[in-house]
Amino acid sequence: MRNRLAVLLPAWAWLLIFVAAPAGILGAIALAEADPGVPPFRLAWSTAGFAMLVADDYYLGAFLTALRIAAMTAGLCLAIAYPMAMGIARARPDRRLLLLALLMLPFWTGFLLRVGAWIGLLRDEGWINGLLQGLGITDAPLPMLYTEGAMLVGMVHAYLPFAVLPLFAAMLRLDPTLLEAAADLGARPAVAFATVTLPATAPAAAAAFLLVFIPAAGEFVIPELMGPSEANLVGRVLWQEFFQNRDWPVAAALAVSLLVLLLVPIRLFQRLEARP
Amino acid sequence: MTRGRFVRAALMAGLLFLWLPILLLVAYAFSADRIPFQWGGFSLRWFSALAANERLVEAALLSLRIAAGAATLAVLIGGAAGWALARFGPFRGRGVFGALIGAPLVLPEVVTGLSLLLLFVALETATGWPQGRDVLTVLLAHATLGAAFVAVVIQARLAETDRSLEEAAMDLGATPFTAFRTVTLPLIAPALAAGWLLAFTLSLDDVVIASFVSGPSGTTLPMALFAMLRLGLTPEVNALGAVIVLGVGAMLAVAALLLRPRRG
Known part of the structure; x- marks a missing residue:
């Protein structure tokens, strides 16, 4: 019993100080009043901050843009990840490890x-424009960087491996005899996919979607470095409000509002993860 | 089998999409041209420029120190939390405990960063500690983030290991501590190492949380790199990319050789 306390007490103390307390303080300061002092707020019981979020279209737009971009990122990741996960699951077992390593290694090379x-590839004087002009396909640089497309490419590149993993795990559990039976009964591959693979992997697909959607909704770095200046996602607006x-x-x-908005997807993801 | 071919082609295209930017980044690190991603003949000049860039070298050394410290703390806290969740049964407050340890896994980085900064400011106002924000505050924030990942890894590993081994040791007269040291610890050592490495990588890769909780004397490598990328790309970024990719590659090759299954 004493041994248990020796393990639990430090862990509890750490979590209360560095996870629970910050959440409480965040809530308190969301209700504080801005003040030109140091630190720049005065504790109060004011809903002025939240009222501003609701009244100003700028903030409402920031949430809508973030949700839209996050949904597009997660959807694109899912579409690319499905055949990739299927390819890895179907590879010879001795090759699977290599393919998984190739999938996860970019994660270890550093996000920035x-x-x-990507900035080097997509810039006006970048590699892709150099190639296009060198081949005579275009004679002026195509503006690619600082567009919504560039931002999406960057986000899909960053999150794609995380979408493949849950799908891969689900496809390994899929009984191959079911697909063989479908084929024997005359189902074309597309029909077998729609009637066997898709329903069996749907929970994993939902988990993969949320695994990308949740962090993408708060994303700051990629919109800031690759997106157009008017792409005011909520993560970027939060950053500007705080630092500028x-x-x-x-x-x-x-x-706080972003957290409340993400509560439903987060709970959904945790329930999908807890499934046997 | 047209479908088999489609799946294989899609897998190869996906891997190419993941790897092409990284391979080009590394290849053009060896180009003499002043413009990044333009070939101007083979040269190592950007590597010497990188080595001479004191701000970046200092930031890199600081980041390595923070990552090592944060990963070590994360293994201690996350390991304890994972152990409690896997082995202590339904202890009091278990639900809250699990939610708190896992929270950093699902919170957006800007939320974690802002709330930890507000904590440090409030602590300083109330107790005078920590004085200002710098290396220590980044380390504490990264340890909290890393502990969440370590706890998941350790809890999963303990769930797979046979509990009766520990019970047998205690039946044979071992104290719980001895049973832990001689039975449990060797079993979960690979998971602890993997958790440490994961926490280390997360710390080295983080720019958002560090930007919130750091101060003037705590510019980490990602923070310096972010500032550079904001102003525009330079070939030094290519050189840094080459150093990191080739370094990680060499480390993994050594690890693969050491862990290679022995024949016979």
């Missing part, structure tokens, strides 16, 4: 370096 690589405008109560209110 991959963003830097020094409006801590509004930044905190944005954080």
